[in-house]
Amino acid sequence: MPKVLILGGTAEAAALAARLVATGEVAVVTSLAGRTAHPVLPPGEVRIGGFGGAEGLAAYIREQGISRVIDATHPFARRISENAIRATAETGVPLEHLVRPGWEPVRGDRWREVGSLEEAAQALPAGATVFLALGRQYLDTFLPRTDCRFVIRMVDAPAEPLPFSNHTLILGKPSADPADEAALFASHGITHLVCRNSGGASGYGKIAAAREMGLPVVMVGR
Ligand SMILES: NC(=O)c1ccc[n+]([C@@H]2O[C@H](COP(=O)([O-])OP(=O)(O)OC[C@H]3O[C@@H](n4cnc5c(N)ncnc54)[C@H](OP(=O)(O)O)[C@@H]3O)[C@@H](O)[C@H]2O)c1
Numbered sequence: 616m617p618k619v620l621i622l623g624g625t626a627e628a629a630a631l632a633a634r635l636v637a638t639g640e641v642a643v644v645t646s647l648a649g650r651t652a653h654p655v656l657p658p659g660e661v662r663i664g665g666f667g668g669a670e671g672l673a674a675y676i677r678e679q680g681i682s683r684v685i686d687a688t689h690p691f692a693r694r695i696s697e698n699a700i701r702a703t704a705e706t707g708v709p710l711e712h713l714v715r716p717g718w719e720p721v722r723g724d725r726w727r728e729v730g731s732l733e734e735a736a737q738a739l740p741a742g743a744t745v746f747l748a749l750g751r752q753y754l755d756t757f758l759p760r761t762d763c764r765f766v767i768r769m770v771d772a773p774a775e776p777l778p779f780s781n782h783t784l785i786l787g788k789p790s791a792d793p794a795d796e797a798a799l800f801a802s803h804g805i806t807h808l809v810c811r812n813s814g815g816a817s818g819y820g821k822i823a824a825a826r827e828m829g830l831p832v833v834m835v836g837r
Pocket residue numbers: 622623624625646647648650663664665666667668669671672687688689691692693694695696698750
């Protein structure tokens with residue numbers, strides 16, 4: 616059977632793996648970076664951890680006899696996507712990219728669209744209570760805003776305490792249900808949401824909740 620490598624880590628990648636496995640016509644391997652301690656494993660084979668750059672990915676493609684690569688990673692995960700382009704060019708294996716469209720503002724949304732995390736940090740007014748819907752690697756840009764309070768949600772507890780002077784850490788996953796996200800925002804007195812325009816249904820609950828509550832959203836573009 617032809618062997619498909621899905622570069623995963625998203626709900627869409629898991630759904631794609633399930634669809635392809637169900638056809639019974641291809642062997643499916645999903646690759647995860649290993650960022651979360653207890654990932655939901657998609658159907659088919661799963662491998663976890665980096666490949667060692669584009670060269671490592673090319674070697675894996677050769678060794679495993681991969682005949683097709685599908686990049687279904689998060690739209691902000693740029694390095695792995697660049698590595699996939701290089702590795703498939705080097706090995707001559709076809710590459711497909713499952714592109715997740717960004718969210719578009721609708722009536723009632725109060726978005727301020729910015730081009731970088733730095734701009735997002737500057738856009739916050741003093742005294743704001745900010746829900747930072749960002750991964751650990753994106754938080755440090757907000758450290759100088761000691762005049763704001765930050766509420767941060769993470770799937771796994773951070774290895775080191777977060778270096779914010781005034782923050783609350785919530786452990787858990789985003790909910791696709793706006794009612795859950797609205798209840799969370801209300802219980803923490805959130806005045807602003809900061810997030811990236813990731814697109815997709817699983818992260819949209821917070822956007823719809825902000826709209827329903829009339830909260831301003833600082834939206835970092837792609
Ligand atoms: N960025 C986000 O906000 C975000 C949000 C939700 C989910 N994710 C998922 O989390 C993963 C990591 O995101 P990131 O932003 O850290 O990526 P990144 O900056 O593009 O990748 C950094 C390194 O992590 C490894 N890696 C990334 N995705 C991998 C995968 N699917 N399988 C094996 N190795 C992978 C690669 O290491 P080597 O060079 O050693 O191969 C890559 O060079 C991605 O798979 C992405 O789909 C990311």
